[in-house]
Amino acid sequence: MTRYRVAVHIVPRKGVLDPQGKAVADALHALGFGAVREARVGRHVILDVDATDAGAAESSVRGMCDKLLANPVTEDYEIAGVNAS
């Protein structure tokens, strides 16, 4: 078993109104960052998991996302990194 650090990004799905993201984009525009086309605000979760290899660590985290960490109705997630720690 190796310990892996797995990072997950969870963001509101495209097409789902994200008022937080919109407020952030509006504030950035007000600060002069006019190049911002869109902002979406989500969550970043870091998990330390024991697994036989990186693939197993990733697939177990996908299971966690499907069951608890992300809501399949409104959110998308992506595994942002799997690193032996």
Added chain:
Amino acid sequence: MRFGIVTFPGSNREIDASLAITEGVGGEVVHLWHKDHDLQGADVIVLPGGFSYGDYLRAGAIARFSPIMQEVMEHAKRGGPVLGICNGFQILCEAHMLPGALLRNASLRFASQWINLRVENADTLFTNAYAEGRVIRVPVAHGDGRYTADPDTVKALEDRRQVVFRYVDRNGNPLPDANPNGSVNDIAGIINERGNVLGLMPHPEDAVNPLLGSTDGLGLFESILARVAA
């Protein structure tokens, strides 16, 4: 008939629900703890309002895996009535006992105010004491009440008359200003296809006594008593 009210860590309207049932309509209440595996003979389960688990991760996401939810789901599968109010509605959606999800209010502000609801379907276990189309006045108190579902799901809910309560103005008209959270189609409460699981964001249990400013919420508990006792 016995109502079982589940208390999760962070629930805060379980006493309101209890008083609405006992003093409001003369029903019997048993309080259930989220870690129990026993519904103690309850005929109707109520998931009350509050902020279970501090709304961590998503409102209702963690409470949905509480031990007692196993029994609540089995109760619903047997056709037993389940009522989810506010956080209870969020838990029912997270548990996939109702379709869709409840997201942060479009205004990004916590909504604590009196609102008007139109009873869209009075032919349910939970609404038969109301006249269909009646406008009732009840409070809301939530930060994550914006009902969302994919367009096909929303259409199916509308076609099957599963939208039971809709935000309207006092004259019964759906208007953007009458919707406190930006929910799709002004949806405030929905029922499952089988008709035994209802979730709504507003608080009928807090509109059961003239001292509270309204008694319009009593009809919901009277409806359940009438149908389940019969």
